[in-house]
Amino acid sequence: MKLSLSAIMLLVMFWVQLGCGGGSSGGGQGQVPDNGILTDINDGFQYKIKNASSGSLLDIANQSQTAGTALVQASGSGNNDQLWHSMPMGNHQFNVENLLTHQVIGIMNASQRAGATALQWADNGTADHLWQFYLLQDGNYLIKNVNSGMYLEDRGSDPTPTAVIDQAARATSGTGCTCQEWTLTSTGASPYPAPLSVSGTGTGVHDPFMLKDPSGAYWLYGTHNTLVSSTDLSNFNFNQSCTAQEKGGYPFCPDIGPDFPSWTGLQTPPSWNNGQNTDMWAPDVLYANGTYYQYYAIPIEPHSGPQAIILLATSANPNGPWTDAGQIIESCGTTPGCTNTFNAIDPSPFVDAAGNWWLVFGSWTDGIHIIQLDPNTGLRLQSNLTLYTIAQRGNPSVGEEGPFIYLNSGWYYYFAPINVCCNGVNSTYRIVVGRSQNPLDPYLDRGGIDLMQGGGTILLSAHGNIDGPGGQSVFTDGTQPTLVYHYYDANNNGAPTLGINRLGFDSDGWPVVQ
Numbered sequence: 001m002k003l004s005l006s007a008i009m010l011l012v013m014f015w016v017q018l019g020c021g022g023g024s025s026g027g028g029q030g031q032v033p034d035n036g037i038l039t040d041i042n043d044g045f046q047y048k049i050k051n052a053s054s055g056s057l058l059d060i061a062n063q064s065q066t067a068g069t070a071l072v073q074a075s076g077s078g079n080n081d082q083l084w085h086s087m088p089m090g091n092h093q094f095n096v097e098n099l100l101t102h103q104v105i106g107i108m109n110a111s112q113r114a115g116a117t118a119l120q121w122a123d124n125g126t127a128d129h130l131w132q133f134y135l136l137q138d139g140n141y142l143i144k145n146v147n148s149g150m151y152l153e154d155r156g157s158d159p160t161p162t163a164v165i166d167q168a169a170r171a172t173s174g175t176g177c178t179c180q181e182w183t184l185t186s187t188g189a190s191p192y193p194a195p196l197s198v199s200g201t202g203t204g205v206h207d208p209f210m211l212k213d214p215s216g217a218y219w220l221y222g223t224h225n226t227l228v229s230s231t232d233l234s235n236f237n238f239n240q241s242c243t244a245q246e247k248g249g250y251p252f253c254p255d256i257g258p259d260f261p262s263w264t265g266l267q268t269p270p271s272w273n274n275g276q277n278t279d280m281w282a283p284d285v286l287y288a289n290g291t292y293y294q295y296y297a298i299p300i301e302p303h304s305g306p307q308a309i310i311l312l313a314t315s316a317n318p319n320g321p322w323t324d325a326g327q328i329i330e331s332c333g334t335t336p337g338c339t340n341t342f343n344a345i346d347p348s349p350f351v352d353a354a355g356n357w358w359l360v361f362g363s364w365t366d367g368i369h370i371i372q373l374d375p376n377t378g379l380r381l382q383s384n385l386t387l388y389t390i391a392q393r394g395n396p397s398v399g400e401e402g403p404f405i406y407l408n409s410g411w412y413y414y415f416a417p418i419n420v421c422c423n424g425v426n427s428t429y430r431i432v433v434g435r436s437q438n439p440l441d442p443y444l445d446r447g448g449i450d451l452m453q454g455g456g457t458i459l460l461s462a463h464g465n466i467d468g469p470g471g472q473s474v475f476t477d478g479t480q481p482t483l484v485y486h487y488y489d490a491n492n493n494g495a496p497t498l499g500i501n502r503l504g505f506d507s508d509g510w511p512v513v514q
Contacts, residue, residue, distance in 0.1 A: 034168060053157040067102075067120065071117075073161060073164075084099065086179065093146055104122075114169055116167055120447070122418070122447055124394070130147065131145060136316065140181035142180055150170075152177045154179045174289055207285045207471035207498065208220055209475075211318065213287075219318040222393055225255045226335060227254065233477070246258060249277050250276075267311065280297070281297040293325075297345045298311065304338060306363075307330075307333035342362050342365060346403065349378075353407065367397040368400060370439070372386070390452070404472060431472050434456055466489075470487075472485040
């Protein structure tokens with residue numbers, strides 16, 4: 001005979017009541033605590049997290065933005081420091097983001113020791129930032145740290161605001177301490193604003209870059225030779241007016257077509273579009289002196305390790321025709337004799353306050369880099385061949401790529417996606433931000449962590465049907481700074497989709513998605 005899940009739960013509850021003498025806290029013979037059922041938390045909502053023993057809400061001490069600030073508990077205040085967002089990381093594991101500081105819950109020094117305190121830190125990819133939620137029979141949750149296997153708790157069931165929030169093992173007998181039980185209450189609100197509404201044939205884009213030309217038209221560039229346009233920042237469509245030769249194998253006019261002769265041999269055979277066009281990645285465009293300078297990457301295939309090349313094309317028009325201006329920098333992966341470890345992908349040019357030209361790029365494999373450009377040619381400045389490194393996420397660095405630097409009010413703002421891209425609704429991409437008053441370094445996040453040490457304050461993460469937001473750029477169209485990115489639409493089978501949100505800046509000068 002097969003029993004339903006509900007029948008099994010009723011039998012378990014009846015057995016527990018018999019074993020514990022009606023649910024006393026003393027622990028009867030043979031009684032074991034409820035360890036709950038592993039479950040997922042909806043990332044589409046903000047939550048308040050309340051300790052079942054103290055009745056107080058999980059909070060950040062003194063509403064501090066500083067990384068390393070301890071978690072505390074407090075009565076309800078209505079402030080964002082008491083709002084939390086669970087971000088899926090796969091395998092029923094989550095990062096838990098505070099919606100005031102946009103840092104995540106971790107354990108001091110990634111300790112596996114009982115009694116180690118819980119704190120906030122940058123999302124630097126360490127396992128102590130991973131949590132699992134177990135639903136108990138009473139409707140509360142256990143929150144388990146993946147790195148230590150221990151549970152978030154209010155130490156000693158202390159009802160005061162000075163209570164220590166730490167981790168400890170679950171009891172093996174009795175009912176288990178209610179100090180380790182938490183209620184999750186949704187506010188019904190999304191953690192982040194929804195993107196602007198877009199439509200048209202050109203919204204299925206990766207790694208988007210957008211500009212507005214002098215005529216008022218918007219041009220959107222993206223990976224896989226994507227180029228589309230819009231007159232209203234809402235409806236984006238491919239151009240169909242080019243020749244069959246220019247189209248190559250594409251059903252639309254590509255960004256650059258036909259292939260430049262210099263691309264021959266970079267992909268053998270070309271992997272994109274049935275071998276008829278070389279695959280371009282992540283183009284960004286700088287408009288200066290009446291010329292559009294387009295920087296783009298071509299992955300070398302077949303490859304051994306991170307092999308790619310960044311090149312430059314120029315034009316008098318945002319949609320070409322383009323002139324091949326040559327190579328900027330190349331990575332050689334694990335080719336014998338190779339001496340570099342970076343990945344020459346995701347190039348993004350910017351001009352500093354003094355008029356110097358720079359290119360930020362990379363990388364996934366060893367961090368994010370900057371090289372100096374010659375404003376006379378757009379190519380690499382031969383008098384300064386230094387390769388600067390401005391961000392690393394671990395050693396070796398993994399899970400950070402696609403950088404973009406935006407100058408605003410004297411600050412150089414660094415935007416980049418972290419974690420894994422391109423897995424549809426399972427993508428864990430999210431956008432982080434840091435800033436510097438120097439174009440080269442140091443870049444710090446809002447919590448004070450150097451981006452060379454894994455810093456980065458979360459700007460936008462998964463919420464509702466918006467999975468894996470990343471591949472971002474920022475532009476100003478005369479209204480205000482605007483964040484452009486791709487995401488995977490859970491309401492459309494995980495299709496890559498254009499995301500657009502306006503950016504504001506708070507009183508401390510940090511960008512906020514609107």
